[in-house]
Amino acid sequence: MADSQPVRIPVNSIKTLPKLAGTIVLVGPPNAGKSTLFNQLTGLRQKTANYPGVTVEKKQGRLRAGNVLLDAIDLPGIYSLSPASLDERIAVDVLLGRQHATQRPDGILAVLDATRIQQGLYLLRQLLDLQLPLVVALTMTDASQRRGLRLDIPALAERLGVPVVPVVATTGENLEQLRSALAEIPHTPTSQRSHSWPALQAAARAVLAKAPPRTSISQVEIERALIDQHSSLAVELAASLGQSAVTELATQSQQLFAAAPALATEARYGHGWARDQLQGLTGDSGFVSTIWNRMLTFAQQPVPAMLLFFVVMFMVFQAVFAWATPLMDGIDYVMSGLGQWVQSLLPAGLVSSLIVDGIIAGVGSVIIFLPQIMILFLFIIMLEDSGYLARSAFLMDRAMRALGMSGQSVIPLVASFACAVPAIMSTRVIATPRERLATILATPFITCSARLPVYALLIGAFVPATPYGGFNLQGMVLFGLYLLGIFGAGITALIVNKLLSRGEHTSFVMSLPDFRVPNIRTVLMQLLDRVRVFLRRAGRVIFVVTVIVWALAYFPRSEPAAIQTASDSSVAETRQNEQAAAQLENSFLGRAGKFVEPVFKPLGWDWKVSSAVIAGFPAREIMVAVLGTIYAVGDQADEQTLAQRLTESTWPDGRTVFTLPMVLGLLVFYALCLQCVATIAVMRRETNGWRWPVIAWVYMTSLGYLSALLIFQLFS
Amino acid sequence: MTLAELRTGERAEITSINTHDPTVLRLMVLGLVEGVSVVQGKSALGGDPLEVHVAGCALSIRREQARCFEIKQ
Ligand SMILES: Nc1nc2c(ncn2[C@@H]2O[C@H](COP(=O)(O)OP(=O)(O)OP(=O)(O)O)[C@@H](O)[C@H]2O)c(=O)[nH]1
Numbered sequence: 142m143a144d145s146q147p148v149r150i151p152v153n154s155i156k157t158l159p160k161l162a163g164t165i166v167l168v169g170p171p172n173a174g175k176s177t178l179f180n181q182l183t184g185l186r187q188k189t190a191n192y193p194g195v196t197v198e199k200k201q202g203r204l205r206a207g208n209v210l211l212d213a214i215d216l217p218g219i220y221s222l223s224p225a226s227l228d229e230r231i232a233v234d235v236l237l238g239r240q241h242a243t244q245r246p247d248g249i250l251a252v253l254d255a256t257r258i259q260q261g262l263y264l265l266r267q268l269l270d271l272q273l274p275l276v277v278a279l280t281m282t283d284a285s286q287r288r289g290l291r292l293d294i295p296a297l298a299e300r301l302g303v304p305v306v307p308v309v310a311t312t313g314e315n316l317e318q319l320r321s322a323l324a325e326i327p328h329t330p331t332s333q334r335s336h337s338w339p340a341l342q343a344a345a346r347a348v349l350a351k352a353p354p355r356t357s358i359s360q361v362e363i364e365r366a367l368i369d370q371h372s373s374l375a376v377e378l379a380a381s382l383g384q385s386a387v388t389e390l391a392t393q394s395q396q397l398f399a400a401a402p403a404l405a406t407e408a409r410y411g412h413g414w415a416r417d418q419l420q421g422l423t424g425d426s427g428f429v430s431t432i433w434n435r436m437l438t439f440a441q442q443p444v445p446a447m448l449l450f451f452v453v454m455f456m457v458f459q460a461v462f463a464w465a466t467p468l469m470d471g472i473d474y475v476m477s478g479l480g481q482w483v484q485s486l487l488p489a490g491l492v493s494s495l496i497v498d499g500i501i502a503g504v505g506s507v508i509i510f511l512p513q514i515m516i517l518f519l520f521i522i523m524l525e526d527s528g529y530l531a532r533s534a535f536l537m538d539r540a541m542r543a544l545g546m547s548g549q550s551v552i553p554l555v556a557s558f559a560c561a562v563p564a565i566m567s568t569r570v571i572a573t574p575r576e577r578l579a580t581i582l583a584t585p586f587i588t589c590s591a592r593l594p595v596y597a598l599l600i601g602a603f604v605p606a607t608p609y610g611g612f613n614l615q616g617m618v619l620f621g622l623y624l625l626g627i628f629g630a631g632i633t634a635l636i637v638n639k640l641l642s643r644g645e646h647t648s649f650v651m652s653l654p655d656f657r658v659p660n661i662r663t664v665l666m667q668l669l670d671r672v673r674v675f676l677r678r679a680g681r682v683i684f685v686v687t688v689i690v691w692a693l694a695y696f697p698r699s700e701p702a703a704i705q706t707a708s709d710s711s712v713a714e715t716r717q718n719e720q721a722a723a724q725l726e727n728s729f730l731g732r733a734g735k736f737v738e739p740v741f742k743p744l745g746w747d748w749k750v751s752s753a754v755i756a757g758f759p760a761r762e763i764m765v766a767v768l769g770t771i772y773a774v775g776d777q778a779d780e781q782t783l784a785q786r787l788t789e790s791t792w793p794d795g796r797t798v799f800t801l802p803m804v805l806g807l808l809v810f811y812a813l814c815l816q817c818v819a820t821i822a823v824m825r826r827e828t829n830g831w832r833w834p835v836i837a838w839v840y841m842t843s844l845g846y847l848s849a850l851l852i853f854q855l856f857s
Numbered sequence: 858m859t860l861a862e863l864r865t866g867e868r869a870e871i872t873s874i875n876t877h878d879p880t881v882l883r884l885m886v887l888g889l890v891e892g893v894s895v896v897q898g899k900s901a902l903g904g905d906p907l908e909v910h911v912a913g914c915a916l917s918i919r920r921e922q923a924r925c926f927e928i929k930q
């Protein structure tokens with residue numbers, strides 16, 4: 142989007158029309174509250190959560206500061222300008238102006254966590270080196286107050302020579318003051334480098350002197366290359382620096398860092414500097430110990446944390462069936478009422494069938510699962526925002542290591558209970574390439590929310606709701622399918638590890654956030670966002686596929702033989718049903734389905750199920766919509782639910798299609814198969830090629846097919 | 858004595874660091890440098906990884922790397 146495009150702003154909110162005055166970037170350590178602040182300032186809704194590594198790519202927005210507008214870029218968190226993983230590299234590249242398609246920023250909004258101020262200052266020293274106008278926003282000031290931490294903010298601002306604004310990013314407290322500080326950015330002269338490391342600066346200048354004249358390479362870039370000579374930045378610079386400058390760089394680095402690795406020397410220097418800045422300005426007025434705090438501390442301990450995790454997880458699966466049912470019945474009632482209302486308005490025929498059998502039966506059969514999906518999302522969001530997820534990464538590290546991953550992999554794996562696509566993106570924080578690949582390939586096995594409608598439909602229709610020792614059997618089967626997904630993920634990671642391991646160094650370093658009561662606003666906002674995504678999918682992809690499938694199932698039309706006006710209405714109804722079924726068999730879809738039926742017949746699937754599964758390859762929940770449409774077209778009795786129609790579905794010779802072995806096979810097929818175009822696309826992007834997505838697809842599809850075959854053949 | 862031997866709840870000061878392990882460099886960037894005082898938290902089941910508190914923040918660190926930090930109490 143062009144920068145000069147006018148932005149629509151309510152006329153009465155500001156007097157003069159603001160103009161765009163530059164680009165600022167939000168930079169800070171992971172989990173400092175950058176995205177929360179970004180959302181407050183821009184009014185956007187980027188994902189926020191209480192673990193490091195939530196944001197893994199740059200996000201753009203626009204904010205008002207005083208009477209100017211600024212473009213704002215939210216970045217992944219970094220601890221220093223020497224990136225250790227892909228997400229950090231993106232942040233550093235944007236900062237140094239090395240990202241193509243993003244211009245060099247005009248100013249920096251440094252977002253530092255008040256409870257971890259020393260870590261923040263360590264980064265700040267390097268940011269000040271960039272010689273850009275800079276404003277510090279000190280977040281988590283509410284949390285630091287609760288902890289009894291004291292900090293003399295005006296004195297710190299004085300020492301640093303930049304504005305320091307204390308805020309609470311979650312509530313938006315003190316935001317106006319921050320905005321007015323930001324408004325000064327376009328008028329601020331670039332800062333002097335009073336905090337740099339003199340020896341390093343001198344070395345960088347010596348290298349630049351040997352570089353080709355009029356080079357666009359900045360002194361800061363040379364400094365970073367001096368500190369980490371093997372970084373990708375150093376390698377890229379070497380290409381454009383010229384031979385004599387590269388030699389000089391090696392010599393200077395040797396002189397500066399002969400005794401110890403450069404990063405270690407910098408760490409010692411930088412933390413010494415940060416401590417000096419804080420000297421005499423911090424204090425501790427005593428930890429405020431409340432019952433709540435003590436409970437949180439208790440819950441963070443390994444054994445209680447593990448127990449709590451399993452109890453909560455088990456409850457969720459119970460809730461998915463028990464609590465969601467009334468809501469689902471409500472939606473179902475509205476849907477079928479809608480269908481009958483449309484039928485009463487329109488004459489029977491093409492249009493009525495499109496709306497009732499196509500759209501309402503198809504899209505409706507997916508929307509009905511919204512309550513269950515919301516319960517699942519609510520659980521995941523609470524897990525993320527309470528800090529529990531980061532804690533489980535810590536607790537699971539050892540177990541994950543045995544599988545060729547690390548504790549860091551827990552975060553993407555849990556995220557894929559919602560959807561594998563963002564989960565695969567979040568593997569960027571994993572520094573070891575092999576561990577990252579293992580996690581990417583394991584992720585699609587985890588039961589995502591698109592599988593839930595399929596599971597819920599089949600379990601709801603074919604597993605009895607008998608209580609076993611107080612637990613619902615349906616909930617237990619669902620739980621078993623989730624475990625199967627976890628098992629598949631683990632085995633896959635193990636295989637990748639066995640095949641690719643070359644004994645390289647692996648690591649797990651993470652900063653662990655405190656437990657926190659999830660922020661209601663965050664939770665609701667994110668839940669609504671997920672609901673919106675779900676409904677948008679239902680309204681677009683699923684809608685389109687459903688209409689196409691309906692058309693394929695409805696045409697070609699043969700002239701219905703005039704139905705004899707039989708005195709017995711049930712006879713007439715049976716005849717109508719027979720006719721509808723025959724019509725469906727002869728439709729385009731019926732013929733195509735019959736064509737592929739032999740492939741799936743060994744699994745016990747008839748042509749209807751086979752067509753629905755094939756239609757579901759772009760996205761899993763489409764299968765439910767397509768089943769909804771096919772059975773609605775082939776049936777005249779409209780008051781039946783999809784589950785009832787499935788139960789009554791038979792082979793031509795009268796045997797039931799949905800026998801228990803067939804249903805179990807179908808469920809396992811869905812647990813193991815990779816039916817998601819979006820996942821394949823993101824895999825291709827994150828692994829830079831088609832190789833891994835193709836391998837993953839073939840592997841998972843054959844695994845699903847063979848397992849379903851085995852189950853059906855063994856138990857039939 | 859190394860950081861790996863520090864017991865839960867005990868406080869110590871880092872005296873020297875073996876920087877041959879690349880992950881140790883990362884930990885130094887996060888604040889584990891000579892002269893800082895650390896407090897040991899609860900370790901995960903099986904005693905690995907450890908939770909170490911330094912300058913207001915909790916770090917997860919594996920036993921393997923904890924051995925690279927010499928401490929005095
Ligand atoms: N109490 C309190 N919580 C905050 C504040 N700012 C952010 N949070 C919470 O801190 C957590 C992290 O916030 P994010 O905005 O995701 O942090 P981030 O810096 O974008 O993190 P990454 O993207 O991982 O680098 C979330 O749970 C927020 O709700 C604050 O000022 N006070």
Ligand SMILES: [Mg+2]
Nearest residue numbers: 175176195196
């Ligand atoms: Mg973020």
